[in-house]
Amino acid sequence: MNKLEVKHLTKIFGKKQKAALEMIKQQKSKTEILEQTGATVGVYDVSFDVKEGEVFVIMGLSGSGKSTLIRLLNRLIEPSSGDIYINGSDISKMNAEELREVRRHALNMVFQNFGLFPHKTILENTEFGLELRGVPKEERVELAERALDNSNLLAFKDQYPNQLSGGMQQRVGLARALANDPEILLMDEAFSALDPLIRKEMQDELLDLQEKVQKTIIFITHDLNEALRIGDRIALMKDGQIMQIGTGEEILTKPANDFVREFVEDVDRSKVLTAQNIMIKPLTTLIGVDGPQVALTRMHNEEVSMLMATDRRRQLVGSVTAEAAIEARRKGVPLADVVDRDVRTVSKDTVITDIMPLIYDSAAPIAVTDDNNRLLGVIIKGRVIEALANTKEDAEEGGEE
Amino acid sequence: MNALLIGKLPVAQWIEAFTNWLTHTFSGLFSFIQFVGNFIMDGITNTLSFINPLLLIALVTVAAFFLAGKKWTLPSFTLIGLLFIYNQGLWGDLINTFTLVLVSSFVSIVIGIPLGIWMAKNNTVKQVINPVLDFMQTMPAFVYLIPAVAFFGIGIVPGVFASVIFALPPTVRFTNLAIREIPTELIEAADAFGSTPRQKLFKVELPLAKNTIMAGVNQTIMLALSMVVTGSMIGAPGLGRGVLSALQHADIGSGFVNGLALVILAIIIDRFSQMANKKVTDAKQKSSKANTYVAVAALALFVFAALARLFVQGDSAGAGQTVKLTYVEWDSEVASTNVLAQVLKKQGYKVEMTPLDNAIMWQSIAKGETDAAVSAWLPNTHADQYKKYKQDIVDLGANLKGVRLGLAVPTYMKDVNSIEDLSDQADKKITGIEPGAGIMKAAQKAQKSYSNLSGWELVSSSTGAMTTSLDQAYKNKKEIVVTAWSPHWIFAKYKLKYLKDPKKDFGSEENIHSITRKNLKKDMPKVNKIIDRFNWTQDDMESVMLDINKGMSPEKAAKKWVKNHPKKVASWTDSK
Numbered sequence: 001m002n003k004l005e006v007k008h009l010t011k012i013f014g015k016k017q018k019a020a021l022e023m024i025k026q027q028k029s030k031t032e033i034l035e036q037t038g039a040t041v042g043v044y045d046v047s048f049d050v051k052e053g054e055v056f057v058i059m060g061l062s063g064s065g066k067s068t069l070i071r072l073l074n075r076l077i078e079p080s081s082g083d084i085y086i087n088g089s090d091i092s093k094m095n096a097e098e099l100r101e102v103r104r105h106a107l108n109m110v111f112q113n114f115g116l117f118p119h120k121t122i123l124e125n126t127e128f129g130l131e132l133r134g135v136p137k138e139e140r141v142e143l144a145e146r147a148l149d150n151s152n153l154l155a156f157k158d159q160y161p162n163q164l165s166g167g168m169q170q171r172v173g174l175a176r177a178l179a180n181d182p183e184i185l186l187m188d189e190a191f192s193a194l195d196p197l198i199r200k201e202m203q204d205e206l207l208d209l210q211e212k213v214q215k216t217i218i219f220i221t222h223d224l225n226e227a228l229r230i231g232d233r234i235a236l237m238k239d240g241q242i243m244q245i246g247t248g249e250e251i252l253t254k255p256a257n258d259f260v261r262e263f264v265e266d267v268d269r270s271k272v273l274t275a276q277n278i279m280i281k282p283l284t285t286l287i288g289v290d291g292p293q294v295a296l297t298r299m300h301n302e303e304v305s306m307l308m309a310t311d312r313r314r315q316l317v318g319s320v321t322a323e324a325a326i327e328a329r330r331k332g333v334p335l336a337d338v339v340d341r342d343v344r345t346v347s348k349d350t351v352i353t354d355i356m357p358l359i360y361d362s363a364a365p366i367a368v369t370d371d372n373n374r375l376l377g378v379i380i381k382g383r384v385i386e387a388l389a390n391t392k393e394d395a396e397e398g399g400e401e
Numbered sequence: 402m403n404a405l406l407i408g409k410l411p412v413a414q415w416i417e418a419f420t421n422w423l424t425h426t427f428s429g430l431f432s433f434i435q436f437v438g439n440f441i442m443d444g445i446t447n448t449l450s451f452i453n454p455l456l457l458i459a460l461v462t463v464a465a466f467f468l469a470g471k472k473w474t475l476p477s478f479t480l481i482g483l484l485f486i487y488n489q490g491l492w493g494d495l496i497n498t499f500t501l502v503l504v505s506s507f508v509s510i511v512i513g514i515p516l517g518i519w520m521a522k523n524n525t526v527k528q529v530i531n532p533v534l535d536f537m538q539t540m541p542a543f544v545y546l547i548p549a550v551a552f553f554g555i556g557i558v559p560g561v562f563a564s565v566i567f568a569l570p571p572t573v574r575f576t577n578l579a580i581r582e583i584p585t586e587l588i589e590a591a592d593a594f595g596s597t598p599r600q601k602l603f604k605v606e607l608p609l610a611k612n613t614i615m616a617g618v619n620q621t622i623m624l625a626l627s628m629v630v631t632g633s634m635i636g637a638p639g640l641g642r643g644v645l646s647a648l649q650h651a652d653i654g655s656g657f658v659n660g661l662a663l664v665i666l667a668i669i670i671d672r673f674s675q676m677a678n679k680k681v682t683d684a685k686q687k688s689s690k691a692n693t694y695v696a697v698a699a700l701a702l703f704v705f706a707a708l709a710r711l712f713v714q715g716d717s718a719g720a721g722q723t724v725k726l727t728y729v730e731w732d733s734e735v736a737s738t739n740v741l742a743q744v745l746k747k748q749g750y751k752v753e754m755t756p757l758d759n760a761i762m763w764q765s766i767a768k769g770e771t772d773a774a775v776s777a778w779l780p781n782t783h784a785d786q787y788k789k790y791k792q793d794i795v796d797l798g799a800n801l802k803g804v805r806l807g808l809a810v811p812t813y814m815k816d817v818n819s820i821e822d823l824s825d826q827a828d829k830k831i832t833g834i835e836p837g838a839g840i841m842k843a844a845q846k847a848q849k850s851y852s853n854l855s856g857w858e859l860v861s862s863s864t865g866a867m868t869t870s871l872d873q874a875y876k877n878k879k880e881i882v883v884t885a886w887s888p889h890w891i892f893a894k895y896k897l898k899y900l901k902d903p904k905k906d907f908g909s910e911e912n913i914h915s916i917t918r919k920n921l922k923k924d925m926p927k928v929n930k931i932i933d934r935f936n937w938t939q940d941d942m943e944s945v946m947l948d949i950n951k952g953m954s955p956e957k958a959a960k961k962w963v964k965n966h967p968k969k970v971a972s973w974t975d976s977k
Contacts, residue, residue, distance in 0.1 A: 076589050103595030115590035119608045129594040131604075180594070 002085075003184060003216040004050040004073070009082035011068055011240075014039040021081055030239050042068040044240035046082075050184075055210060055217045057231030059224065061263075065240035066220050070188050073218065074107045075099055086184065104133050108177035112189040114169045116161040122148065122172050123157040129180040147179035148172075150209075167198040171205075178209075184216045191226065203229050224264060228252075236260055275355060276348040278384060279368045279377030284308045287317050287336050292328040295320055295335060308367060308375060309339050316375045319343050319364050345369045348376055352384060359384050424551050431552045438558040442500050448703060449496045451710040458483040460702065465669075467691045468676040475672050482665035491640060491662050498629050498639030498666060501557060505564035505625040510618055513569050517576020517614075518602065527577065534570040542567050542631045550635050550761055554770040555727075560628070560637025568624035575617025579610030619674045626667050636727075636755040636765070640666070646756060649730040649835070651865030723751040724928050727771040729759045729838075731864050733888055734776035736945035737800070737913070739959035741775055741935055744970055747963070750928065759837045760786060766918050767793035772925070773917040773932050775800050778886075781908030782806060782839030795919055797929075799912035800936040801888070805899065806840050807907040808847070809885035811875055812896040819901035820851055827880040829857045832870050836861040840884045840907070847906040871895065888939040890946040934973040941966070 012020045020039040023032070030041045043065045050056040060066045071077040073084060075091065083090050091102055108129065109115075116125050123141065126148055130140035148154045151171040161169055170190060177185055191199045207230055210217065221227050227234050228248045235245040236259075244256040255261035285295040285307045295307055299322055309317040318341035328338045344358050345367045358366055365378040424431070449457070462480045469475040486495050520527045545566050549559035583606060591605040607614075633641030640663050647656030676692065724745055728738040742752040755771060763783070765771045767790040777783055777796070808831065810817055817826060831848075833841050841861060848854045862870075867883055868891060874881035875895050882900075891897060915932050922929040941962065948958035963970055 071589070074593055076592055100595040100597065103593060107593075109590070109593040111586050111590060113584075113586050115586045117587060117590075117605060117609070128590075128604075132594055132596045132600055176594075186593075 002049040003052045003054075003087065004218070005083075005085040006049065006073070007047050007083045007085070009043055009046045009069070009072055009084065010080050011042040011065075011072055011077060012039050012080045013042055017080055041240050042077075043072060046240070046242050048235055048242060048245055050216055050218065052216055053214045054232045055219055055230055057219045057221060057227040057234045058237060059221055059227045059234055060237035061222060064237040066222075066237050067188060068240075069237070070109075070186050070218060070220050073186060074103055074109060104129065104180070106183045107186060108180050108182035108184075109186040109188065110170070110173045110177050110190045113193050114161070114166075114173045116169055116172055116176075118161055121158050121160060122153065122164070125161065125172055126157075126176045126179050128176060133180075144175075144179050147175040150178070151175045151205075165198075166194050167202060170194060170202060174206075174209075178213065178215075182215070184218065187217060187219045189220050189222065192221070192223070199226070206230060236263060274348065274352065275346050275350045275368045275379060276377075278352065279348070279379050280383065282308045282367070282375055282378045284310050284314075284375065285320055285335065287311050287339065288334075290335060292325045292335055292338075295325045296322065296329070299325070306364060308343070308365075308378060309335065310375050314374045316343065316345065316367055316369050316373055317341065319367075340364070343367050345373075346379070347371070355379060355384060420548055420551055423548075427552075435553045435556075435558045438504075438553075438561060439556065442504055442557050442561075444707065445503070446496055446500045448707045448710055449499070450493060451713075452702075452706050454487050454492050458487065461669075464695045464699065465673070468673065468695055470691070479669055482669065486662045486665060489658050489662065491643065491659065494638070494640045494643060494659075495662060495666060497557070498626075498641065498663070501560055501564065501629055501632070501637060501639055502622060502625045502666075502670065505561045505568060505628070506618070506622045508561065508565045509569045509572055509621045509625065512565070513572030513617075513621065514576050514614065517573045517617075518580060518606075520573065520577040521580035530573065534573060537566055538570045542628060543634075546631065546635050550764065554768055555636035555755060555757060555761060555765045556770070557637050559635050560632030563632055563635075564625045564628040567628050568621045571620035571624065572614070572617045575620070576610065576614050579613030579617075580606050582613065583609050615674070619671065622670055622674055623667065626663065626670065629663065633756075634758055635761055636757055638755075642756060646730045647865070649863045649865045650732065651863075651869040722925060722928075723753055724773070724925070725753045725755065725771040727755045727757050727762045727765055727774050728776050729762055729835075730756045731776070731834075731838075732890060732946050732949065733886070733913075733942060735955050736942050736949065736958070737775050737937075739955040740937075740945060740962055741932070743956070743959045743963045744935075744973060745928065745931065747970075748927070748931070748974060758835065759783070759839065763787075763790050763794075763916075766790070766916055769793075769918040769920070771918065772921050772928070773915060775913065775915045775932070775935060777914040777916045778804065778806075778839055778911055779914050781911055782843060782886075784839070785842055786839070793919060795917045795921065797915040797917060797933045800915045801913040801939065801942060802936075803939065804887060804911045804913055806843070806884070806886035806911060807899045807902050808844070808882055809897045809899050810880070810882055811871075812898050813878060814880055817900065818898070819903065820847060821853060821903065822900070823851075823853055823857070823882065827874075827882050831857060831859045831882045831884065832867050833859050833861045833884045834864045834867050840886060843907045844884050847902070847904070850904050850906055888942040888946065890943060890950045893943060893947055894950070931973050936973075937969065941969075 010021065010024055012024075014037075016037040016039050019037045020033050020041065023036070024041070024045055030044060033039060033041055046069060048056075058066045058069060068077060072079050075084075079092050082092065084092050086102065086106055091099060094102065117128070120128070123144055127135075127140045127144035130143055135143070145154060145157065148157055151174065153168060153171055153175065156164060156168065161172065164172070170193075173190070191202050194202060203226060206217075219227075219230060231248060233245060233247055234251055236243045236251065238259055244251060244260050246254075251260060252264055255264060283298065283302050283304055285298060287309045288311060290298075299305060299307060305322045307320050309320050311317055317336075318339040320335060320339055324338040324340065325335065328335055343364060343366075344362050346355060346358070346369075348368050348370065350368075355366065359379070359381050365380045367375055368377045368379060369375055458480065461483065462476045465479045466473075466476040483495075486492060516530065520530050542563065545563040546559070549562045553559040553562055587605060587609065588601070591601045596604065629637065629639055630641035630644045633639065633645045640659050643659030644656055644663070647653070647659060726738055726742060726745075728734040738754060742754055745752050755765075757765060762771075762774055762776070763786040766774055777787070779787060779796075808820055810826075814826065817823060831844060833844060835841070841859070844859050848857060848859060871881060871883050871891060872895075873879075885891065885897065885899070915935060917929060917932060921932075945958050945962050948961065949955050953961070
């Protein structure tokens, strides 16, 4: 059962739209259309469908047309051509009155910057959709309070949005949409404005919530990890066109074209890989400043069991393991006494094949340093193996062609 | 290229014709607006005047105290400022000005906010309205007075009309800006939840735009206030008249006092209107309650006062009929009009005196908006106006014979005795008075007919400015040529001589006539008789003028003269 079906949806901005539509029918490229007519194509002949209860993620870089696409679905932006069926009825042909009904009951939206009304309290914001529908005061307050309670925000109901943190504000935005009990939830980069930690929490919360409410969710993001975490299916967009639709696994393992492959790998493979390409940001502790407890807390927060140790000039000193830090805490000695100074280092231009032998007999990550012994990054085993595997495959494929 | 220079486009005639067409076509509508407007504004003014000034000052101070969140600065300023105005005897003017500003602002807001909303919603409308607003804001405010008089005659209604045109743009612009400035996401949110355009406007757009709109309204109020002075040229009552007449008499002191009263009023209104515009905070809950209480209390007080006034005074058509006299702020006319007003008051009439620009004075009598004037200089000085309006007025003949006008110089300019002797004295400048005055027309005529005046410049200013320039030149023994007329106190104060006028451009012998509107004889026969009989001599007039020039108020000087000349007054009023 398809909740939502989109057929040949196109949006053109600017003048000479008729001519541009004609060119789209002839499968002319976006650049060509721009040169000949001066019209910009926002969304280029997009078709997909979303099943009941599915989390459908639309992913793409900025400018790929994903935000335009989601606004076409509830007609905040009027489509130039194409059809959008919700529960089998075409909303692109509806008049204003019918469209309002759909927006009030079937489709609700959560915004990137929360879209809360600064002049209304949290409760008033949450009941906004119900208020528009003309639900009696008592009933709508009850529904809004229940939605807030679900997001643990009931205590803040009389506050104004600017008194809440970003994460709380977005939970209000979500509660506002859910208070309406819509069939479909549109989420436009809903977590992009939050900091990474809160973002993760919100993703988890959304997944928990989804287990409970089983909504159909159209989720927009530019973050591959976010897409992989919450998406049942992912559509990848570029230049207003959908490049590939599939599960996370399909997109990772069977990329439909080079763009998708590059997007999911995020690695420029035309060059020979060096340490610089595969190193990750080092997690460090400052010798002479941090004590064992600080180092342990850091490990705990970052969910690792080892840190690189540097001095104040970011010069590499060695590595500290969790065990060593606990030892130091017990004895009451500074970290400097328990640092393992035997760390293997490579320069950033070292080629992967040279790193391979080092990686095999070192449990600790390898440090990448510059000429002054300053720490630039670390290399972990997984990355090396992955990189090698990929280059091999590439080579083979190249051979076949 | 030359074709452009040969024929001048008759734009002025077109505008004239268009205005005339408007005036005739919509005369019914204009009269109706004038009637309703006058009725409402007189009601407000009379009601506010009915409340004891001290009580009103106390109440406004208390309101300021609560609005300002119980701080002391604004209430103390309000109290001291208003007491000062009351002390200077400007309370009535203040109330009139306040009414004018209140009604102008109200009309501007009622028109401006919807227009601003429409502009924000529709780009085509914005494209059309923006240049119109630019036009409205840059066109000199004086220009609006001309059609205002044509449509609504003189008084407070055209004043409001001109103020509205002048003060409307900020409200429109700020409303448009405020609604366009609302973050797209909030508008999208309102749409995405399925709000009707109306719901969106009242639940989201206006509440979010409120602060900016209020800033625009505040600007509008200030502009309306600044139009008060300009509007007084066409008879809008209030503090502006004091400023204008001070300018025309070069009376620094009273000009300053009137100006200061305007400043005090402006600051009070500005602060009060800003109180209604606070950011969303917890403290806001309290202040908005205070706002509501104060607003309700003000309304209740007003209604109560209005009822009380009706109860006490009965219908406004009281005992005495009202006579509407009009005059120009020349010293001679101030003297004669005040004397006549005193005489009429003694007879039990109410008298309204409206100072106007000369041309508008004639027009207002011709249109029957005012009853009479005793300041028509005929046959030469006001020949143009007489020619234009003689069908629509009644000329009752001379009230003062043998006036004279011409160019005058101080007697120490020995080598100049005739206009023909002028060559390059006084920087080739003739210091004149208001550009609309009859004597200026005569001076222009002289400039054309005397070949030796071809390089001379006729500088127009005001009567007061002319006497000030004369005073300064006289003190420094500098050369000066002025447009002068007698009776006038300058001839008593300085040694001046008229220049001979062989071509008779300034007329030979002039008289001051009394003119009335048509049908005054039928409507108020007794008044008409008094005005008809009213006549006196140059000496009479100059004695009153000198008193005024020495610092006596016109009213006092007139009373003094009436007291000292009972016989003469009786000869006008006796019902024989």
